[in-house]
Amino acid sequence: MSEIVMPPRDQFLREETIRGGMDLLFLSNTRHLRHADDTLAALGLGRAHHRIMYFVARQPGINVTALLAILGITKQSFGRVAKQLIAKGLMEQHTGDRDRRQRLLKLTPEGEKLEKAIFDNLHDNVARAYKAAGGEAVAGLWVVLQHLMGEEARVQFRAVQGL
Structure with a gap:
């Protein structure tokens, strides 16, 4: 490895x-x-598909409004990508039990398998980098990234973290 x-x-x-x-x-x-x-390109998918799958996997049953807030995207751009994920059998959309206007999202078993395969590779890469850098550097990275994202995204980050 280079210096x-x-x-x-x-x-x-x-x-x-x-x-x-x-x-x-x-x-x-x-x-x-x-x-x-x-991996995504081989299936005719891209990063936008991955971002949606990632956060739906993190919060199965998430409603579309909450997902749009996390991703910072419009309904229109979400709709195009979500339709493709649903058509490929990777994601499902259901109406809410209490509020029929809500659209709740979850990955299908095939979508879960794809997301997990992608995550496992990314996990290994991040774990390798974290190990090489050490805990103090990782904590510093988290601080820098949270300051880069701004307050609105920090609120979203805390929600995804369950805090």
Whole structure:
């Protein structure tokens, strides 16, 4: 493995250090999701499908409104992707028992299997990186990412975490 590059000590607010951090976000996200992209592409799916499947797997029975808030997307973009997932037999949509206007989502057994296979690969990659970096660095990453996402998304993150 090549040497890990560290930012200049006490110069974390300089433009080049901030650009370096943004470079890291772009490059790590692209490389981290490469296997997932390949798996999804073989099924005619993409990252938007994966994001929906991921959060529906995290919260089976989630209503569409709550999912839209988590993902920060419109009903229109959700509808197109959800229709494809349903047509491929990966996700189901049901009306709520108490409120018939609610649309509740869950993955089918086939959708659960696909999401789990993708997650297992991503899990291994993140676990490897966490182990190499150590607990203090992981805690720092969590702090930085929560500050990047802003208050509205932090509320969503806490909800997904069950907090």
